[in-house]
Amino acid sequence: MRFQxxxxxxxxxxxxRELLEKESPLADTRSLMxxxxxxxxxxxxxxxGGLGYLSLLLPPExxxxxxxxxxxxxSEMGRVAFPGPFLDAVLAVRALGDAGESRWRDRAAAGEAxxxxxxxxxVGTGEPAEPSARFRNGSVRGTKLFVPFGxxxxxxxxxxxxxxxxxxxxxxxxxxxxxxxxxxxxRFAEIDLNERAEPIADREGASRVLATVDRLGAxxxxxxxxxxxxxxLEMAVAYMKERQAFGVPVASFQALQHRAxxxxxxxxxxRSATLRAAWATDFDPESAAxxxxxxxxxxxxxxxxxxGEALQMHGGVGFTWEYDPHIYLKRTKTLEQFYGSTRSQLxxxxxxxxx
Amino acid sequence: xxxxxTEEQEAFRSELRRWLADHLxxxxxxxxxxxxRDEDALFEVRRRWQRKLDEAGYLGMGWPxxxxxxxxxxxxxxxxxxxxxxxDAPTIPNTLGVGLLGPALIHHGTExxxxxxxPKMLSCEEVWCQGFSEPGAGSDLASLRTxxxxxxxxxxxxxxxxxxxFGPWADWIFVLARTDLQDRYGGITFFLVPLDxxxxxxxxxxxxxxxxxxxxxxxxxxxxxxxxxxGRVGEGWRVAMTLLGYExxxxxxxxxxxxxxxxxxxxxxxxxQGRLERPDVRETLGRLVVENEVMRANGLRTxxxxxxxxxxxxxxxxEKIFWSEYAQRQADAALDLLGPQGQLSLExxxxxxxxxxPREYLWSRAGTIYSGSSEIQRNIIAKRVLQLPTKR
Numbered sequence: 001m002r003f004q005x006x007x008x009x010x011x012x013x014x015x016x017r018e019l020l021e022k023e024s025p026l027a028d029t030r031s032l033m034x035x036x037x038x039x040x041x042x043x044x045x046x047x048x049g050g051l052g053y054l055s056l057l058l059p060p061e062x063x064x065x066x067x068x069x070x071x072x073x074x075s076e077m078g079r080v081a082f083p084g085p086f087l088d089a090v091l092a093v094r095a096l097g098d099a100g101e102s103r104w105r106d107r108a109a110a111g112e113a114x115x116x117x118x119x120x121x122x123v124g125t126g127e128p129a130e131p132s133a134r135f136r137n138g139s140v141r142g143t144k145l146f147v148p149f150g151x152x153x154x155x156x157x158x159x160x161x162x163x164x165x166x167x168x169x170x171x172x173x174x175x176x177x178x179x180x181x182x183x184x185x186x187r188f189a190e191i192d193l194n195e196r197a198e199p200i201a202d203r204e205g206a207s208r209v210l211a212t213v214d215r216l217g218a219x220x221x222x223x224x225x226x227x228x229x230x231x232x233l234e235m236a237v238a239y240m241k242e243r244q245a246f247g248v249p250v251a252s253f254q255a256l257q258h259r260a261x262x263x264x265x266x267x268x269x270x271r272s273a274t275l276r277a278a279w280a281t282d283f284d285p286e287s288a289a290x291x292x293x294x295x296x297x298x299x300x301x302x303x304x305x306x307x308g309e310a311l312q313m314h315g316g317v318g319f320t321w322e323y324d325p326h327i328y329l330k331r332t333k334t335l336e337q338f339y340g341s342t343r344s345q346l347x348x349x350x351x352x353x354x355x
Numbered sequence: 356x357x358x359x360x361t362e363e364q365e366a367f368r369s370e371l372r373r374w375l376a377d378h379l380x381x382x383x384x385x386x387x388x389x390x391x392r393d394e395d396a397l398f399e400v401r402r403r404w405q406r407k408l409d410e411a412g413y414l415g416m417g418w419p420x421x422x423x424x425x426x427x428x429x430x431x432x433x434x435x436x437x438x439x440x441x442x443d444a445p446t447i448p449n450t451l452g453v454g455l456l457g458p459a460l461i462h463h464g465t466e467x468x469x470x471x472x473x474p475k476m477l478s479c480e481e482v483w484c485q486g487f488s489e490p491g492a493g494s495d496l497a498s499l500r501t502x503x504x505x506x507x508x509x510x511x512x513x514x515x516x517x518x519x520x521f522g523p524w525a526d527w528i529f530v531l532a533r534t535d536l537q538d539r540y541g542g543i544t545f546f547l548v549p550l551d552x553x554x555x556x557x558x559x560x561x562x563x564x565x566x567x568x569x570x571x572x573x574x575x576x577x578x579x580x581x582x583x584x585x586g587r588v589g590e591g592w593r594v595a596m597t598l599l600g601y602e603x604x605x606x607x608x609x610x611x612x613x614x615x616x617x618x619x620x621x622x623x624x625x626x627x628q629g630r631l632e633r634p635d636v637r638e639t640l641g642r643l644v645v646e647n648e649v650m651r652a653n654g655l656r657t658x659x660x661x662x663x664x665x666x667x668x669x670x671x672x673x674e675k676i677f678w679s680e681y682a683q684r685q686a687d688a689a690l691d692l693l694g695p696q697g698q699l700s701l702e703x704x705x706x707x708x709x710x711x712x713p714r715e716y717l718w719s720r721a722g723t724i725y726s727g728s729s730e731i732q733r734n735i736i737a738k739r740v741l742q743l744p745t746k747r
Contacts, residue, residue, distance in 0.1 A: 002357045003659035237741050252746035257737035264736055265673050272652035279356050294648040346641025355622050
């Protein structure tokens with residue numbers, strides 16, 4: 001029995017940390033968040049593709065490394081609040097592969113083209129519901145909401161009532177409106193579609209492909225939440241040790257110590273649950289859906305609480321734009337709602353246990 | 356990363372399940388019901404059960420074969436505890452004897468002490484209780500004031516111990532007593548003391564549950580023989596601290612197993628009442644299921660650490676906080692979800708079958724206090740894991 005990453009994955013994790021420290025420091029996240037309409041670095045996205053990161057979820061012979069590798073990478077991206085559509089792109093690459101669309105799969109995996117899924121049609125609930133978008137006579141018609149980095153996408157993988165359709169970006173560009181949210185680093189789009197498209201999966205095929213996307217999305221989001229919470233706790237602890245009040249570091253106050261201890265309980269639970277779900281995804285597929293739901297249902301609220309506490313423990317500066325806690329708070333709150341909201345994951349966990 | 360059990364471990368589990376199916380009177384609470392909550396009779400149920408476990412070789416499995424063990428790994432012991440919980444087996448009377456004193460004797464005792472005490476502890480011929488806490492020394496255990504004064508070759512003990520589990524039925528007690536009033540840690544010695552002697556009085560403490568499985572023990576010049584000191588004079592603190600470490604790991608999977616059993620019971624009642632589809636009910640149940648599964652994931656992590664031969668560090672404080680506070684949330688939720696039926700005592704005609712929710716609800720308040728309160732556990736995490744400074 002062994003409950004930690006094997007050597008090769010530990011190496012992947014540490015080299016990812018080095019890469020992100022060099023290529024995507026928090027200062028860059030800030031400038032992308034503040035100044036860039038794209039919200040991410042296309043050059044870095046391409047570089048990640050070249051290094052094989054976007055192929056993580058493909059079969060091994062196509063460069064895939066499995067769910068544990070995904071978690072190793074995404075938890076590092078969480079730590080730096082990595083901006084952009086990395087998880088969405090990895091999921092789309094997997095979906096394209098599962099649907100047998102190899103041309104776009106290869107371009108997306110190489111980082112040459114950005115493909116993301118377009119599923120949501122309602123602002124009212126966080127969950128994908130039965131779509132009203134249609135695929136007929138070679139065209140997709142409908143309106144998709146909260147498409148992650150959709151305005152920057154080279155193609156959309158659109159969920160329609162008839163199945164999955166691939167829509168390449170029209171020559172005139174997308175008919176997209178920005179959907180700014182509480183996470184200033186996120187770039188959601190509302191996209192009106194009336195475009196030529198290629199069908200890549202029928203209804204049945206689509207539900208199979210999307211079930212996998214949902215399961216891996218929950219796992220990936222858990223890993224991001226783990227990294228965000230882990231780093232937010234570190235920031236809070238560092239600040240508490242440095243900040244003096246009443247002649248002592250505030251870290252010496254028991255009221256804060258006990259709350260910091262609770263934050264650790266939340267973070268370590270997220271780590272245990274996420275790694276276990278990743279292991280199940282790779283080696284015990286029967287329990288993978290259940291354990292991924294468990295991981296996301298825990299990590300979402302846990303990370304949101306930890307990041308909220310981290311902001312509070314910074315005091316007044318925690319509420320400023322200048323200090324970093326708000327970046328973590330925003331990302332966790334958004335992630336909690338997407339990739340299967342907490343509420344829907346609780347329900348999924350119950351159903352998996354036939355309750 | 357590998358979360359599979361080995362073939363040998365799976366075989367051990369199957370063998371154990373077959374044995375439990377053949378030997379456990381199930382559900383044993385029904386016997387308690389018949390006994391009308393007579394605590395002495397309940398104790399005899401526990402004693403009989405311990406004998407069966409001993410005869411089958413399931414006690415002290417991690418010990419060397421000469422002391423009745425089979426050199427079992429931490430994983431096998433965790434599987435044993437998990438299966439006992441799944442099957443809803445009674446707690447054995449010598450749970451602290453087998454869990455704490457046995458390992459202490461094997462690591463720090465003399466050959467004569469092991470021969471004298473271990474076999475009768477395993478067979479439950481002698482019941483042991485623990486004399487650590489005092490009215491003035493709970494979380495701050497090292498402030499204990501029970502004294503042991505030399506009397507010829509031996510010692511005379513004077514003072515008071517509380518929370519001696521199963522004290523009212525015990526024959527012997529393992530006691531931490533002060534042999535040096537000045538030296539806070541180095542002045543403590545670990546004694547084995549017979550309770551049936553002049554100078555010892557044991558009283559049951561009536562708990563919030565109405566039961567008295569805890570006792571308080573008064574010593575007034577009670578005799579403690581030099582040959583019954585474990586370790587050397589002044590080594591008691593060290594012995595006690597190492598033996599507290601032996602507890603770790605064994606419960607890694609058993610709390611989640613118990614919680615699953617309780618959840619199944621709640622779900623069965625709700626299904627029968629036709630209330631299982633209510634969204635508020637499902638959200639509450641979902642949280643309980645998820646939190647318990649996270650507890651199991653933490654437990655597997657602890658177990659894997661132990662299996663690699665690494666003693667778990669202060670992370671065990673995370674587990675303690677987790678299971679004890681979860682038990683309160685679960686019991687709270689159960690009583691809310693079940694409605695008034697959840698409050699019915701075990702012996703009431705319409706009580707939830709095979710469950711004793713009133714007792715669980717009250718008993719869950721003890722878990723956050725004993726074995727290092729939640730506050731102490733948070734201090735440990737803050738200081739040893741997060742390295743937060745102590746206030747001067």
